[in-house]
Amino acid sequence: MSLVGKEVLPFKAQAFQQGDFLEVTEENFKGQWSVVCFYPADFTFVCPTELEDLQAYYGELKELGVEVYSVSTDTHFTHKAWHEHSPAIGKIEYIMIGDPSQTISRNFEVLREEEGLADRGTFIIDPDGIIQAVEINADGIGRDASTLINKIKAAQYVRNNPGEVCPAKWEEGEDTLKPSLDLVGKI
Template sequence: MSVIGTKVKPFKAQAYKNGDFLEVSEENFKGQWTVLCFYPADFTFVCPTELEDLQNEYSNLKELGAEVYSCSTDTHFTHKAWHESSEAIGKVTYTMIGDPSLTLPSHFEVLRVEQGLADRGTFIIDPDGVVQVAEVHAEGIGRDASGLIDKLKAAQYVYKNPGEVCPAKWKEGSETLKPSIDLVGKI
């Protein structure tokens, strides 16, 4: 079953951000755009490259009104230790959710139950708490955070302009489509 179009289910988890521990819940995702990136585990190989890349796009995503969260099944304590020991992760200023309860990866259908780890899943959630974008990669395939910018802009455009859709390779300011019977077979 796809999580697209579904509301974020209730959860509570501990997180690490900028030297502090905090509690995060589905309420943190409401009233703003949210980018939620799951990854398998702290102290690994591809994960720090992805989280550092996400940090490099963090200010651009914030300018677009989105808050960023990463999440693994490690604890918030492990996130702190990783943040303090890794040059790449030490740059991260967004919230790092620790979910050893496996609740969030289960809700977003990225949990590898046998291993207790999350797949590489990226989700864009609208201000109403509804999932608009979902992308999942195999463990060995790292993501490129720069692609989130266009996806977020397209999701925001469609959210603000019901009845219009963004075609492939859509960029902000480009033409959109208004689905109708008149377009059938003409594109």
Template sequence: MALIGKEVEPFKAQAYKEGEDFIEVTEQDFKGHWSVVCFYPADFTFVCPTELEDLQNEYPKLQELGVEVYSVSTDTHFTHKAWHDHSDAISKITYTMIGDPSHQISRNFDVLVEEEGRADRGTFIIDPDGVIQAVEINAEGIGRDATTLIDKIKAAQYVRNNPGEVCPAKWKEGEETLKPSLDLVGKI
């Protein structure tokens, strides 16, 4: 998967967003702010609602960081609304739920399982220029933890705002970063 550092490919899709009902979303909506795009296999399933609810629980913290969240499955925006109206976990969601019944977005992000017509569990962090900065893909039976996104986004934002510096493993905001140079070679 060679998506890191690439701009999100063009698409147009319908989405469900609480309070706005149905809206159109394109790749342009990922520009001008940080975005998290969270693909999941299907509505009305088992692990998916636990992940999406967990993502909603972290949504206020993500918004404080200037991050907008989008979930995507190959279901329609109508199915997203029906799920939102009937699931205790999904009814809490206030971020945008994109429908991808054409599979175009899932293909663009290289998460489509063609023979099943469903997306893998993929999480993408996208910078304000619409460029993919981080990717995480999980097998269908392995749920994600949204709290890990916060540190990854803070690191991505720090690196963007501080050219020439990088964040080491387990970096937390306020901790020391590294400045790659010949002086560091072999000393870490």
């Protein structure tokens, strides 16, 4: 069952961000655009490459009004230790949520129950707390954060321009479509 168009379910968790611990709930996803990036575990192999890549686009995402959250079933203490010991993770400025209860991973339907680990899932959430896009990769396939920029720009455009949609490979400033009977079979 798809989570697209669904509101983020309630949760409360501890997180780590740049030397501080903080509490995060589903309410943090409201009032701004959010990217929530689930990954299997701290101190692993593909995960730090993905999170470092996401950090490389963090400034650009912030300019678009997007906050970034990474989530694993590790604790916020483990996130802190990883941040202090990994050169890649030490660069991260965004919020790293601990999900040892696995509540958030279950809510987003990315938990691998047998292993207690999350799949590689990326979610774009609008300012109302509604999931607008989902991408889930197999464990060995790392994600490319650069693909988020155009997806978010398209989601923001569609939200701000009711009745218009963005075609494949749409980039900001390009033509959009206005669905109507006149377009049926002509694209």
